[in-house]
Amino acid sequence: MILRTEGLSKTFEVGVRRRRVEAVSDLTLSVPEGEIFGFVGPNGAGKTTTIKMLMGLIFPTRGRAFLFDAPIPSAEAKARCGYLPEHPAFHEFLTGAEAMQLFATLAGVASADRRRRCDELLGLVGLADAAGRQVRKYSKGMQQRLGLAQALVADPAVVVLDEPMSGLDPNGRREVRDLILELRARGKTVFFSTHILPDVETLCDRVGIVIGGRLRDVGRLGELLSPRVQAVEVTAVAGAGGEAALAGGRVISRDGEQVTALFDGEEAAQEAVGALARGGGRLLSFTPHRETLEDFFLRRLKEQPAASGPGEAAPVSG
Ligand SMILES: Nc1ncnc2c1ncn2[C@@H]1O[C@H](COP(=O)(O)OP(=O)(O)OP(=O)(O)O)[C@@H](O)[C@H]1O
Numbered sequence: 001m002i003l004r005t006e007g008l009s010k011t012f013e014v015g016v017r018r019r020r021v022e023a024v025s026d027l028t029l030s031v032p033e034g035e036i037f038g039f040v041g042p043n044g045a046g047k048t049t050t051i052k053m054l055m056g057l058i059f060p061t062r063g064r065a066f067l068f069d070a071p072i073p074s075a076e077a078k079a080r081c082g083y084l085p086e087h088p089a090f091h092e093f094l095t096g097a098e099a100m101q102l103f104a105t106l107a108g109v110a111s112a113d114r115r116r117r118c119d120e121l122l123g124l125v126g127l128a129d130a131a132g133r134q135v136r137k138y139s140k141g142m143q144q145r146l147g148l149a150q151a152l153v154a155d156p157a158v159v160v161l162d163e164p165m166s167g168l169d170p171n172g173r174r175e176v177r178d179l180i181l182e183l184r185a186r187g188k189t190v191f192f193s194t195h196i197l198p199d200v201e202t203l204c205d206r207v208g209i210v211i212g213g214r215l216r217d218v219g220r221l222g223e224l225l226s227p228r229v230q231a232v233e234v235t236a237v238a239g240a241g242g243e244a245a246l247a248g249g250r251v252i253s254r255d256g257e258q259v260t261a262l263f264d265g266e267e268a269a270q271e272a273v274g275a276l277a278r279g280g281g282r283l284l285s286f287t288p289h290r291e292t293l294e295d296f297f298l299r300r301l302k303e304q305p306a307a308s309g310p311g312e313a314a315p316v317s318g
């Protein structure tokens with residue numbers, strides 16, 4: 001396993017009364033080499049706290065984490081792991097190219113390779129034209145792109161990205177998706193957090209869903225989502241006789257002669273299609289709805305209403 005946690009937990013003490021907030025509770029998961037793992041959860045679920053523990057930036061209250069089978073923090077983890085923080089920060093007076101040179105130097109990239117490596121990465125994240133501009137003049141999306149380039153500077157075996165799509169426009173999001181797929185194709189392991197569920201659906205080999213600091217589900221999407229058809233959307237040019245055929249469903253939109261109805265199950269929808277044909281209507285589309293990650297996520301959130309925020313531990317006595 002490239003990355004592994006065992007009962008990882010973090011309790012923060014906040015305020016003068018040292019109220020205890022359990023940000024991450026008993027989190028156990030492992031990510032094998034070459035996998036894209038999506039770490040999904042609502043705001044305040046404990047994603048960033050978990051990632052900071054994985055990066056050795058904060059220490060767990062309980063439990064352990066390993067990168068390359070070595071307990072964190074280790075020299076190997078530092079050298080072979082790239083990290084995009086949630087809010088990447090830069091020396092703003094430097095240009096993008098200078099900032100990258102600095103990161104490359106700090107990451108130990110050989111001086112002969114530095115220039116080429118930085119140019120290549122700036123090109124990869126779409127900042128080649130902005131390389132000579134000061135980072136303080138970068139937009140939020142440009143800073144995010146620079147953060148991504150920085151995470152890749154040492155050609156790491158593992159990349160840990162805390163919300164890599166944050167602040168990016170649709171084009172930027174597509175580029176980052178392609179970049180992550182490209183990293184996997186090169187044999188890298190990618191662990192990223194997000195709440196953009198469609199990105200998870202198109203990218204991840206496995207997903208972990210964290211709610212209230214606890215890992216609720218982990219697995220392949222195909223295993224998590226119900227394969228059952230939940231509803232069928234039927235669109236038809238109903239005509240005079242056809243309208244009655246759709247009566248078994250709930251009409252959700254109407255555009256002139258064109259009617260769209262939602263049926264509870266496949267059978268009811270098939271019956272309607274038969275009746276439609278007999279009544280002289282014309283079928284335009286028949287779309288079965290299966291559970292999406294969003295449906296699943298919202299269902300899990302509803303199932304655990306009390307746990308949708310971080311857990312509150314007992315106050316510290318004394
Ligand atoms: N340094 C800290 N001190 C006190 N509480 C903290 C600290 N860092 C995080 N927390 C709390 O821990 C919980 C988890 O926060 P975390 O930042 O890990 O969530 P997240 O899943 O990354 O959320 P988001 O999607 O909004 O980024 C929150 O209740 C947060 O207030």
Ligand SMILES: [Mg+2]
Nearest residue numbers: 047048049086
């Ligand atoms: Mg976060």
